[in-house]
Amino acid sequence: LLDSNQLVGNIQERALALSRLNNAVKAHLNCAEHCRVSNYRQGVLIIEIASAAWSMRLNYERNSLITKLREKLLPNLVD
Template sequence: MRDSRPQSIEYLFETTEGQNMLQSIQQRAIALNKLNRAVKGVIPAQLHPWCRVANFRQGILVLETANASWMMRLRYEQSSLLSALRAQILPSLTAIDIRINPTLAAKAQESAQESSSQSAAEEKSAGRQLSEQSAEILRSVASRSPEKLRQTIERLASLAGESTRSTSRNK
């Protein structure tokens, strides 16, 4: 059981066995980050935002996932993940423990919303264009339409090749 009593901050800076507590925490974080990148290189791409390495202790890799459905998907990949990680980076790996962490779902959803808003902004900046082939089809439809509709369709067909962002609705 962990010692949860308050401790002095000087405890973090004390040197024991040539290394202070903060250095060991930093090294552990770097190792877990490296392991997380290795795991993401092995699992399918759709699992990347929904899965991360939580810990590695006593030969057991602890993975966190967003919800039960992603946990089941990860369990299907568990045996291939275990053998790949043993071969690549962790020969001492004996098992993989998968746990659900709901906060991971919120973070993955936020990142998904950010990426979708970026792609929507890129679409808006690109604008849409009417092809020449579509313009010809519109002109043939306009020739068989009533006068007012014909004028509107011909005006639309005249936009072929132009970006819709550069046109004016007051023509």
Template sequence: MRDSRPQSIENFFDQASERSTLQQVQQRAIVLNKLNRAVQGVLPAQLHPWCRVANFRQGILVIETANASWLMRLRYEQSSLLSALRAQILPSLTAIDIRINPSLASKGLKTVQENSAQAATEEKPVLRKMTEQSAESLRAVASNSPEKLKKILERLASLAGESTRSTSR
């Protein structure tokens, strides 16, 4: 049973005691954050925005997920997650409890939108320009090439000064 008596706020900040209440909360948060990173490292990337570690108590890891569809996906991964976490960092892990937390849906959606926006900005093609020196080199190679290759090289050399895409067509 918890001690529900009123306490002085100084007790929370008291550094003289071995472990103040805030230190205990901070240590617990650090442990759960490390656990969350370990779980994210084992799970497939598509699940990352939709689940997180909520608690670890008495050998049971509690994972929250956004909705029932992600809960089912996590259940498919549950046995591999359990064995991987036992092998890596939690030999005392006995079970994984998966719960639905609807507030994760909005956070997950926001994360997915940010990632897609970031990916869209990164996918812009890099434009390159061919120098006149490169064009002259191509023309020199074309002069000693068969007719079909000669036409292709000359057409490529004529692009000197124009911007070209970095990807081949």
């Protein structure tokens, strides 16, 4: 039982961290209402996009977004 409580605590911490990261990333995006942070692991930020059109637009902003996030939030961000 104790192990499952720790697991739930870890999941809650991870969800809270991803929620904070999602808010921070959306502050730097022009298409924030069409995307959300899905995961961050080993220097890779995964963002879910609502459509292919918005994905293309985000792809244009990719390098500037990575630069901003490295400077302000995620210094270990690779991709």
